[in-house]
Amino acid sequence: MASAGAAGPFWRAAGMTYVSYSNKCASMVRNCLKEPHRSEALDREKVHFSISKWIDGKPEKPCKFLIFFLLSSPPFFLLGFLFIE
C-alpha cells in the first residue's frame, strides 16, 4: 500500500532484511519483560548451531556455537527471504 516504486520501509533501505528487523523487534520486547517471563523469553533467544567446513568433499571436525542473538547478516544461514513491498 506504499507508493509504488518507493524504497520501502526505512530498514530495508538501510540494507536490513525483514527477518533481521523482526528478530530485533522481538529481542527488544523480550528485554522489557518482567521476571519470570523475561528469563524464559531470553532462553528462547538462544541459538545453538554447529558448523563444519568441507574440504575436498570431506567435512572437517564440526565446531559448535551458541549465540545469543542472530546477527543482522549471518553468513551461515539460508534464511527464508520474504520480500515486503
Add this chain to the structure above:
Amino acid sequence: MIIVPATTGQMGVLPGHVPTIAELKPGVMTVHEGTDVSKYFVSSGFAFIHANSVADVIAVEAVPVDHLDSNLVQKGLAEFTQKLGSASTDLEKAEAQIGVDVYSAMNSALTG
C-alpha cells in the same frame, strides 16, 4: 473481534472480513471475546485473514501487556532516542529508529 496494529493503521477484524494479509508493526493487538478484552503486545509479524473467517496472527513475540515492565521500557526509549541522535551509518540509524519505534509502541501500550 480483534484489532491488529497493521503498518497501514489499526485494523479491526470481524467474522466475514475480506481475506487479507497484513504486515504488522510493533503494537497492541486487542482481542474482544464477548465482553472480555485482552491486550497483547506484538513485536511485529503478519495477520492472515482467511475466507472462512479464521484469522491467524503470527509474531515472533506476543506478550500480554501486563508482562511489560514500564521502567525497562522508559530506560530503553531514552537509550534509543539518544542513539538515534548520535547514529552515523545508515544501519545504525535504522537500528536506532527501530528501537525508538518499538519502545514508543510499548510505552503507549502501557500508558494508553
